[in-house]
Amino acid sequence: MKIAIIGTGYVGLVTGVSLSEIGHQVTCIDIDDGKVERLKKGISPIHEPGLSELMSKNIEEQRLSFTTNHQDGIREADVVYIAVGTPENEDGSADLYYVEEAAKEIAKYISKDMIVVTKSTIPVGTNDKILQILQKHRIYDVKVEVVSNPEFLREGSAIHDSFYGDRIVIGAESEEAATVIEEINRPFGVPIFKTDIKSAEMIKYASNAFLATKxxxxxxxSNICELLDANIENVAKGMGLDKRIGEQFLKAGIGYGGSCFPKDTKALIQIAGNVKYDFELLKGVVNVNQKQQRILIDKLNSYFFSLKGKRIAVLGLAFKPDTDDMREAASIKVTEELIKQGAEVIAYDPVAVKNAKGVLDPRVQFASSIEEALGGSDAAMILTEWKEIKTMDPQLFHCMDQPLVFDGRNCFDPESMKNNQVEYHSIGRPAVAVPSRTVPL
Ligand SMILES: NC(=O)C1=CN([C@@H]2O[C@H](COP(=O)(O)OP(=O)(O)OC[C@H]3O[C@@H](n4cnc5c(N)ncnc54)[C@H](O)[C@@H]3O)[C@@H](O)[C@H]2O)C=CC1
Ligand SMILES: O=C(O)[C@H]1O[C@H](OP(=O)(O)OP(=O)(O)OC[C@H]2O[C@@H](n3ccc(=O)[nH]c3=O)[C@H](O)[C@@H]2O)[C@H](O)[C@@H](O)[C@@H]1O
Known part of the structure; x- marks a missing residue:
């Protein structure tokens, strides 16, 4: 099948590469000239395990190409995917500008019967609007159908998720259109769930909202555990053994970040609000997350009299490991607050530094190793559970004069920190104090 994909971000690029890997002829289109130039040379604009290798392979085997020219990409295609961004408006609703522009581009160039597939996360009812745009702006009198095919990949494991996902959701009005998209996806071997368009749109938001709720x-x-001297790791393990609850997404920490949970939860509150439904539970989820992102700062503030002039090492900047994505990363708010309170911030991340420099306060300094960040620091904060951080020798914390660690991702066993004489404050677990320590005020 000849497929065109509009948008080569995390979703568009991973979808394009995966579809070419299972044998389709894929053209990826983006308006960003620089990005397309790099993609043509086989250079991935994002850090995503396994992506570069598959991309190069499929470019070489001539199943995958890139262009900035919508006409070239769309003219030959049997199916066009929309995978552009749907960022957050100021009121929390989804900004549909890019999706609508993409639909207008498609309409200009379709010259034969066509299925348009929406991969972008879009509010319930948006596929109907896209169909209207396509019908209004098309030049030739051709039949066009819209199919919702929301994406469930996670950054950091996106390629794996494409081939081993739990389900592929296809929302269509006609059985014929659903079958075409089913056939395109069949080689993935992932279970396919076919439904109506609005339900498919809602499945995407409801899934992200449910995970955020967990x-x-x-x-x-975890916050209650801390007050009662219980241990959240044991509690989560014991809860997760119940198959009805499940062990995943029960990892307590400094809250969820990334390009989707924060925006999609707020968008769903708006979607409900538009039909006069007050989604109280989800509002609570969002508020709890905002509070949770401050938790390490609060711990630091109750430890030190003042942060003025203190040197704080921040380990991990990306919103999660194995990605260089900084969108809504907890490190943005945490470093902003540290700087505001007069601290000197020295940060380390194995891959996200380039993107971090674009979004963090210019006063944040960057170290090229964990040791360099820790050297001379008064405290360390762990914000991303990179393998390199989780597996480091706790003795390295002695690069600080008096090792003091605030861990927002529960990377270490408190017992081992105690054995290594490291004062250790984590999430939902009793703190480890070192009696000989002198507290610098
Ligand atoms: N990032 C993720 O892990 C996931 C994202 N999603 C959803 O997928 C959608 C895309 O997200 P990302 O890939 O993260 O976005 P992104 O922001 O990384 O990439 C979007 C791309 O679309 C391009 N673009 C915008 N308008 C265009 C046009 N008219 N023609 C051609 N290219 C155009 C941009 O230049 C950019 O390269 C969003 O709705 C998001 O909510 C869904 C699941 C996972
Ligand atoms: O719509 C999307 O964009 C995607 O959003 C999430 O994927 P992603 O944001 O890439 O990463 P997750 O692994 O879900 O992590 C999101 C955030 O939650 C945090 N998290 C995750 C799990 C957990 O137990 N605890 C926890 O704090 C992570 O640290 C991270 O900040 C969903 O997991 C994907 O299914 C979905 O496709």
Whole structure:
């Protein structure tokens, strides 16, 4: 099948590469000239395990190409995917500008019967609007159908998720259109769930909102555990053994970030609000997350009299490991607050530094190793559970004069920190104090 994909971000690029890997002829289109130039040379604009290798392979085997020219990409295609961004408006609703522009581009160039597939996360009812745009702006009198095919990949494991996902959701009005998209996806071997368009649109938002709810729930439990001297790791393990609850997404920490949970939860509150439904539970989830992102700062503030002039090492900047994505990363708010309170911030991340420099306060300094960040620091904060950080020798914390660690991702076993004489404050677990320590005020 000849497929065109509009947008080569995390979703568009991973979808294009994966579809070419299973044998389709794919043209990826983007308006960003620089990005397309790099993609043509086989250079991935994002850090995503396994992506570069598959991309180069399929370019070489001539199943995958890139262009900035919509006409070239769309003219030959049997199916066009929309995978552009749907960022957050100021009121939390989804900004549909890019999706609507993409639909207008498609309409200009379709010259034969066509299925348009929406991969972008779009509010319930948006596929109907896209169909209207396509019908209004098309030049030739051709039949066009819209199919919702929301994406469930996670950054950091996007390629894996494309080939081993739990389900592929296809929302269509006609059985014929659903079958075409089903056939395109069949080689993935992932279970396919076919439904109506609006339900498919809602499945995407409801899934992200449910996962975000699990995280905020476990974070609240972790805060209560701290007050009662219980251990959240044991609690989550014991809860997760119940198959009805499941062990995943019960990892307490400094809250969820990334390009989707924060925006999609707020968008769903708006979607409900538009039909006069007050989604109280989800509002609570969002508020809890905002509070949780401050939790390490609060711990630091109750430890030090003042942060003025203190040197704080921040380990991990990306919103999660194995990605260089900084969108809505907890490190943005945390470093902003540290700087505001007069601290000197020295940050380390194995891959996200380039993107971090674009979004963090220019006063944040960057270290090229964990040791360099820790040397001379008064405290370390862990914000991303990179493998390199999780597996480091706790003795390295002695690069600080008096090792003091605030861990927002529960990377270490408190017992091992105690054995290594490291003062250790984590999430939802009793703190480890070192008796000989002198507290610098
Ligand atoms: N990032 C993720 O992990 C996931 C994202 N999603 C959803 O997928 C959608 C895309 O997200 P990302 O890939 O993260 O976005 P992104 O912001 O990384 O990439 C969007 C790309 O679309 C391009 N673009 C915008 N307008 C265009 C046009 N008219 N023609 C051609 N290219 C155009 C931009 O230049 C950019 O390269 C969003 O709706 C998001 O909510 C869904 C699941 C996972
Ligand atoms: O719509 C999307 O964009 C995607 O959003 C999430 O994927 P992603 O944001 O890439 O990463 P997750 O692994 O879900 O993590 C999101 C955030 O939650 C945090 N998290 C996750 C799990 C957990 O137990 N605890 C926790 O704090 C992570 O640290 C991270 O900040 C969903 O998991 C994907 O299914 C979905 O496709």
């Amino acid at each position: 995280i905020s729930f476990i974070n609240e439990i």
